[in-house]
Amino acid sequence: MDLRLTPEQEALRQEVREWLARNLVDASKHGTVAGREWQRRLAEGGWGAPAWPVEHGGRGAGPFESHLIGQELAQAGAPGSIAVIGTGWAGPAIIAHGSEEQQRRFLPPILNGAEIWCQLFSEPDAGSDLAALRTRAERSAGAWRVHGQKIWTSYARESDYGILLARTDPESKRQQGITCFAFPMQQAEGRLEIRPIRQMDGRATFNEVFFDGAEVPDDHVIGEVGGGWAVAITTLMNERTNLSTGLGTLWGDGPTLADLVSLARGTELTPMQRQKVANLHIVSEAIRLTAYRMLSTNGTAASVTKLAADRWGQQVNELAVELLGMDGLLTDDQGGRARAGFAEHGRQGGFPPPIGWQRAFLFAPALTIGGGTTEVQKNILAQRVLGLPRER
Ligand SMILES: Cc1cc2nc3c(=O)[nH]c(=O)nc-3n(C[C@H](O)[C@H](O)[C@H](O)COP(=O)(O)OP(=O)(O)OC[C@H]3O[C@@H](n4cnc5c(N)ncnc54)[C@H](O)[C@@H]3O)c2cc1C
Numbered sequence: 001m002d003l004r005l006t007p008e009q010e011a012l013r014q015e016v017r018e019w020l021a022r023n024l025v026d027a028s029k030h031g032t033v034a035g036r037e038w039q040r041r042l043a044e045g046g047w048g049a050p051a052w053p054v055e056h057g058g059r060g061a062g063p064f065e066s067h068l069i070g071q072e073l074a075q076a077g078a079p080g081s082i083a084v085i086g087t088g089w090a091g092p093a094i095i096a097h098g099s100e101e102q103q104r105r106f107l108p109p110i111l112n113g114a115e116i117w118c119q120l121f122s123e124p125d126a127g128s129d130l131a132a133l134r135t136r137a138e139r140s141a142g143a144w145r146v147h148g149q150k151i152w153t154s155y156a157r158e159s160d161y162g163i164l165l166a167r168t169d170p171e172s173k174r175q176q177g178i179t180c181f182a183f184p185m186q187q188a189e190g191r192l193e194i195r196p197i198r199q200m201d202g203r204a205t206f207n208e209v210f211f212d213g214a215e216v217p218d219d220h221v222i223g224e225v226g227g228g229w230a231v232a233i234t235t236l237m238n239e240r241t242n243l244s245t246g247l248g249t250l251w252g253d254g255p256t257l258a259d260l261v262s263l264a265r266g267t268e269l270t271p272m273q274r275q276k277v278a279n280l281h282i283v284s285e286a287i288r289l290t291a292y293r294m295l296s297t298n299g300t301a302a303s304v305t306k307l308a309a310d311r312w313g314q315q316v317n318e319l320a321v322e323l324l325g326m327d328g329l330l331t332d333d334q335g336g337r338a339r340a341g342f343a344e345h346g347r348q349g350g351f352p353p354p355i356g357w358q359r360a361f362l363f364a365p366a367l368t369i370g371g372g373t374t375e376v377q378k379n380i381l382a383q384r385v386l387g388l389p390r391e392r
Contacts, residue, residue, distance in 0.1 A: 079350020
């Protein structure tokens with residue numbers, strides 16, 4: 001495989017760089033408002049959702065070009081995007097399965113950051129086995145009433161809409177009888193409760209969501225009533241491909257390998273630690289080149305990159321905390337050397353705010369769970385890529 005950029009790809013890279021040189025100034029603020037503002041600015045520049053078709057405000061960029069743009073943004077220290085679930089997961093599902101009217105209604109505000117989306121899929125007894133979901137929606141006078149519970153919903157409190165999977169046929173089993181909705185997160189008092197879940201890194205980026213008769217208009221059904229599983233598959237494939245497009249160790253976000261190398265340069269290393277740093281560099285190159293190869297194959301193979309990148313991200317953060325010694329026990333706000341080595345490569349503002357080594361280390365175990373666990377990725381590879389028999 002020839003990994004050199006074509007003249008068109010080189011020109012695209014140059015275009016992103018020039019745009020970033022003019023627009024990255026003053027993109028250092030944190031929080032939801034700043035996150036929406038950054039997405040609006042990206043959209044104005046034509047970088048809001050590069051993979052979307054041109055008629056919906058994208059650039060029609062292929063997987064490699066999208067990856068290239070993501071890498072350039074990350075390399076320049078661009079803010080993390082609060083709009084990622086909208087642009088990366090929900091938007092493509094609406095483009096593939098939504099009506100023209102839904103596309104006109106929902107896509108522009110996703111693109112320009114006016115409406116933020118979350119993903120209402122996982123439930124307490126339906127994670128890897130998503131088809132076991134029990135949240136139900138019942139038809140009622142031109143609308144649907146939702147009852148049940150979701151969990152691990154990232155950014156639920158910041159979101160305007162959620163892409164929701166609910167069972168609309170109470171008699172149905174597994175993948176049948178599930179419908180996908182564009183669910184409005186603003187609901188009448190008492191119909192929706194969002195409870196933040198405190199994570200061990202001290203933040204609360206995900207939530208429990210309780211529905212008690214929450215209402216969704218009938219025209220917010222995406223795809224067919226009872227045909228939600230097909231929409232879910234589109235969403236999950238996009239989720240897997242969109243995770244880890246940047247340079248950071250936390251799904252493309254957070255500290256980078258370059259940050260670790262800077263930290264290592266300022267630390268007295270044992271021979272074993274030197275070897276670990278070198279090994280992580282080698283693995284990082286292998287993942288980068290494998291990702292290029294996977295981008296030109298089918299979506300299922302994205303599991304290869306996710307598997308390798310998730311464990312690598314954990315190892316980088318584990319080694320950083322080891323190198324920090326006693327300072328590794330301190331969180332960002334407790335002083336110490338929480339952000340040692342970040343000077344050159346730290347990301348600017350955005351949402352959620354950048355974090356130091358200790359919080360990154362405490363978040364890293366989530367990498368091999370979210371977006372499909374390591375075991376689930378291995379099952380996908382075994383069955384759909386390698387064609388091995390299913391367990392009996
Ligand atoms: C940071 C983060 C953000 C998230 N954000 C969202 C979100 O915004 N919206 C949302 O809907 N969900 C979200 N999730 C939830 C995520 O999709 C689930 O955690 C994930 O699908 C695993 O489901 P589970 O937690 O129920 O674990 P389970 O499915 O209960 O798995 C428990 C263990 O059993 C193993 N296992 C399960 N089935 C098999 C099998 N068939 N073969 C082998 N091993 C198996 C798993 O690998 C795991 O080790 C998020 C998760 C994380 C960590």
